[in-house]
Amino acid sequence: MEGLSFFPKEASTFAPRTDAVFFTLLGLSAFMTLAVAFLLVYFCTRYRRGSKARHGGRVSKLIDLEFEAGWSLIPLFIFLFLFTWAAGQEFTLFYPPKDALEISVVGKQWMWKTEHPGGQREINALHIPIGRPIKLDMVSQDTIHSFYVPAFRVKHDVVPGRDNEMWFEAKEPGAYRLFCAEFCGTDHSRMIGTITAMPPEDYARWLDAQPTGETLVAEGRRLYHELGCSGCHEAGGSVRAPPLHGLYGGPVPLEGGAVVTADERYVRDSILRPKSQVAAGYKPIMPSFQGSIDEGELQALQAWIRSIGDGGKEG
Amino acid sequence: MNTIVDAQGSGSSGGSGSHSLPRQAERGVGREEATSYLTAGHGVKSWLFTTDHKRIAILYALTITVFFFIGGAAATLIRMELFTPAGDLVSAEGYNKLFTLHGVIMVWFFLVPAIPATLGNFLLPLMLGARDLAFPRLNLMSWWLIVIAGAFVLYVLVMGGVDTGWTFYAPYSTTYSNGYVVAAAAGIFVSGFSTIATGLNFIVTTHTMRAPGMHWFRVPLFVWSIYATALIMLLATPVLAMALLLIMIERLLGVGIFDPALGGDPVLFEHLFWFYSHPAVYIMILPGMGVVTEIVTCFARRRIFGYQFMVYALLSIAVVGFFVWGHHMFVAGQSMYAGLVFSFLSYVIAVPSAIKVFNWTATLYRGSIVLDAPMLYALGFIGLFTMGGLTGLFVASLPIDVHVHDTYFVVAHFHYVMVGGMVSAFFGGLHFWWPKITGRLYPEAWARFAALLMFFGFNMTFFPQFILGWMGMPRRYHEYPSEFQVYHVLSSAGAVVLGAAYLLPLGYFLWSLRYGQPASDNPWDAKGLEWRTASPPPKHNFPSTPRVDEEAYDYHPPRRPPGGHLDHPSDGRPAS
Structure with a gap:
């Protein structure tokens, strides 16, 4: 990481692809900038007042239109091509491989x-x-x-x-x-x-x-008992609450008829704002854990609920 | 005949130029022209409560000059701090307050009002052949609002301090910041009414007060640019007001709007903020395009190439500018499809900008070009705006933006557009219309030197920042890893040059007020109604309402039908 350099290391599989777009754009931009700069300098020299070049006069309206159309449409097509190419790369960023x-x-x-x-x-x-x-x-x-x-x-x-x-x-x-x-x-x-x-x-x-601390899933399982979740969410509890085994990844019918997928967002919302989405057939009695658990603990709970979900790792 | 008056206060021709003084003496006999707007009233009150658009423009100019140098002082401290990797000059807290001050003051109290409220205010009625704006008292109120709001915000930022950055992102601004966020937001909220009122005033004036014969396609492009800007001011600024109001409500009353701990959504704020702030970028650049158009045609002695296309380009930038805000949120967790749409539209908006650059360049073809200071600024603008615009394509491309978002690449990009573009255009316009505004000529040699110095200082300051960003240096860093230092040192050194280049005009403009040669009514032999009245203009602009019977920029005879012969020397020079 030392010394003068113009070029950041390409250390990931994304890097060369991003750089390809970058350097294509850079080449195009350099060309455009130099072309404009050249024309400005050339015109300002050739057509400076008092020079021998032919001043004044007017190109016909037809040529005028052709030029305008040309330098509207050509950049538009170049831009469309660049956009499509650059956007295509973006798709991969949005879909992480399953085995990650x-x-x-x-x-x-x-x-x-x-x-x-x-x-x-x-x-x-x-x-x-x-x-x-x-x-x-x-x-x-x-x-x-x-x-x-x-x-x-x-x-x-x-x-x-x-x-x-x-x-x-x-x-x-x-x-x-x-x-x-x-x-x-x-x-x-x-x-x-x-x-x-x-x-x-x-x-x-x-x-x-490394000292092996508790895994995220284990921490989640521990919290599930310590925070008292199991008291209601386990079968035979004093209060009836939806069971969490097999929940993650599947559909959840809500009070009012809607059906949502039990994803990370749903689990997070159900823990922090339980009254916002109440599972059909249950009373809205769960307390909010907003403020009483931190983000790390929430992550652990999510990890554990995911692990016991539909096709989860721990079954 | 059109004698082209030599306006250079220097060089061998300067002494014998005589600046068409006889002409002015001729016209000066008229009764009404005897008192210019500058001498039409005396005393502080005649200025502070004037409804004359020209005097209000002067008030605005003084106000934004103060803000410009305060914002500049903050920038100086920032560049000094970044000279070394360690945070040794100011504390981290102090640094965060400095860049907030720099951003808030420069954006809302310099760039937004810069050209519209000074040159626009002064020139709009003159260019349209009107006696004043449509609502002179509203105009005065706009100035008072921005002075009161600006003074208040400045007091809050200097004495208390706000550390959120000019973007006020939630939930940092609503929950975690210890600064005086509510006070600063309230001040900016109030200044927004000044912007809205100014926009409204300009729109109504342009619609209703054009001189007889000035139909829409005879309107000078500077007026078109101000008109397009005014539309954005009127439509976008209310959204900023809402966003700031919601920030104040959440921070004061704890109503959950943006903070997820209260049930809000932080990305909602980003949407609201950029729905204003991206169009606001065009508030800051469109007037500059207008100024440059006026200068280029005058100093090339050519009709603007593609007048109608220039109008359509301005309007399409103003319209499409409302639909690109999402490109500020490519990495904020916005959906992939939203990202695609905003990326696409951001590419599209580059097309009208490209059209403008090509048209300015084409206007020079077969011109009769003089490289006086305004023209140097205009040429600088075209170059720097081209670079600023093209780097906009980089940040519009999804994969590149993922890398350079929130780095110095973005900082360099918008400074190329706003400082390289807008500020260059502002200085160009100031030099171009200085004789009209003050009745004095500025020293040409000094002005050319300042223009060149500004161009080099600017590039030296901001070009290294592109490399910094590409290398991965994030914005708003008080300390930074040492591998970035080379570029920061270059940038800081460039800032010294740039600072000197900004102080120079302040010096010679003040000098010229007293010692500059008196200007004739039309020292550049320019077209446009503002040059048909005295320099400085009388209180009500024109002795009688002018009639317009020619196209804009009638620097040479109109175009010939296709097939007609093309040679038509306009400046008395035989075709070779």
């Missing part, structure tokens, strides 16, 4: 907390294997942050109240800058960290060397 390694990220003033599926936790750092898609499940504890890794050409805002996700695949081992790109207060410029990309074997070794 899922890592959860919490952004808060002013640090990044990351957690691996095995429960290994880091602060302002993230170790990842190369050659494998990494999917980040990101939440914010407070205000808007933005997870930005220039060498990977990826960035996504971490908006509070939403489950934000992004993915990338590192292709070269190395240490890369992680920045918060969305202004988030006093120490915004200190909300930075390092992404360490390593060969899969090294990553596995690194994981083993």
Whole structure:
């Protein structure tokens, strides 16, 4: 990361594709700018007052129109082509591969907390294997942050109240800058960290060397009991509440007739604002957990509910 | 005959130029022209409570000059801080307050009123052949509103401080910021009424007060640009008012609108804010395009190439500008389809901008070009606006925006449009109409030097920021990793040059008020009604209402039918 350079490292599979669009646009822009600059200088020299060139006169109205049509339509077609090409790349960004390694990220003033599926936790750092898609499940504890890794050409805002996700695949081992790109207060410029990309074997070794904390799913299961969720949501509880096993990913009929899919958003809303979407056949008696659990705990609960859902990992 | 008066106060020809003083003496005999608007009343009250659009324009000019140099001082401190990677000059909190001050003051109290409220206010009635704006008292109220709001906001930002950035993103602004957000938002809210009233005034004036014979396609393009700007002012500013009001309500009363902890949605604020602020970018650039058009035709002695297309381009920018706001939210979790639509529309809006650049360039063809200071500024504008516009395509492309969003690339991009574009045009217009406004000529050699210095200073300041952003340097960073330092040092050094280039005109303009040579009515031999009255104009602009019987920019005889011979020397020079 030292020394003078004009070119950020291309360390992810996205990077070369983004750069291809960038340099095509750069070439086109340089050409246009130089062409305009050349014409300005050329005309100003050739047609300066007192020069020998022919001044005045008027090209015919027909030529006038042809020129206008030409320089309206040609840029339009070039722009359409560029748009289509650039937009095509965007589709991949929106669909993370199924086999991606899922890592959860919490952004808060002013640090990044990351957690691996095995429960290994880091602060302002993230170790990842190369050659494998990494999917980040990101939440914010407070205000808007933005997870930005220039060498990977990826960035996504971490908006509070939403489950934000992004993915990338590192292709070269190395240490890369992680920045918060969305202004988030006093120490915004200190909300930075390092992404360490390593060969899969090294990553596995690194994981083993870490103190293995509780995994996210285990933490979620623990919280499910500690917070008293199980008292109502388990069969035989004192109060009747919808069972959570097999819930995630499936349809949920709501009071009033609507049907929603039990996704991350639904689970989050049901925990924080239970009265907003009441499952059909149940009374709206669940208390809100807004303010009594933090984003990390919410993420753990979501992870656990997902794991016991439709086609979940733990069955 | 059209004698082209040499307006250069320097060089060998300057001494013998005599600036057509005889002509002015001839006309000066008239009774009404004896008192210009400057001498038509005396005392502070005759200025502060004037309803004369020309005097109000002067009041605006003084006001925005103060704001420009205050915003500039904040920028100076920012560039000084960024000279080194460590945050050593001001605290992090102080730095955040500085860039907020810079943004708020420059956007709402300099750029938005800059050309419309000064040159627009002064010239709109003159160019239309009217005695004043449609609502002179409303015009005065607009100025009072912006002065009161501006002074209040400045007081809040300097004495208390706000650290949200000019964008006021929620929930930071509503819940987490410790600054005086509500006070600042209230001040900006009030200044919005000034903008709305000004827009309304300009629209009504353009519709109802054009001189006899001036039909819509004879209206000068500066007026068209002000008209298009006024439409945006009228339609977009209320949305800003709503967004700010909602910020105040959430912050004061805890009503959940944007903060998810209260049941709100932060992205809603981004939508509301950019629904105003993207069109507002066009409030800041369209008037500059108008100014440049006037200058280019005059100094090339050519009719503007493609007049009607220039009008349509202005109007389509104003309209499409309302539908591109979502390109500020490509990485905010907006749906993929919304991203595609906004990306597409952002590409489309580049087309009318390209048309304008090509038309200005084509206007020079077969001209008779003089490179006086206004023309240098105009040429600088075309170059810098081209770069600012083309880099707009980069940020309109989804994959590139994912990388450079919220980095210095974006900072460089909008400074190329607003500072390289708008401020260059403003200075160009100020030089062009200075003789009309003050009745004095500015020193040409100094002015040319300042124009060149501004161009180089600007590029040196902001070009490195493109590279910074491309390298991944995020915006609004008080400290930064050392690999970025080279470009920050270059940028800060450029800012010194740029600062000097901005101070120069302040010096020689003030000098010219006292020592400048008196200007004739039409020192540039320009077309347009404003040059048909005295310099400076009398209180009611024209002794009698002028009639318009020619096309705009009638610098040479009208076009010939196809097949007719093309040679038609306009400046008395035989065709070679």
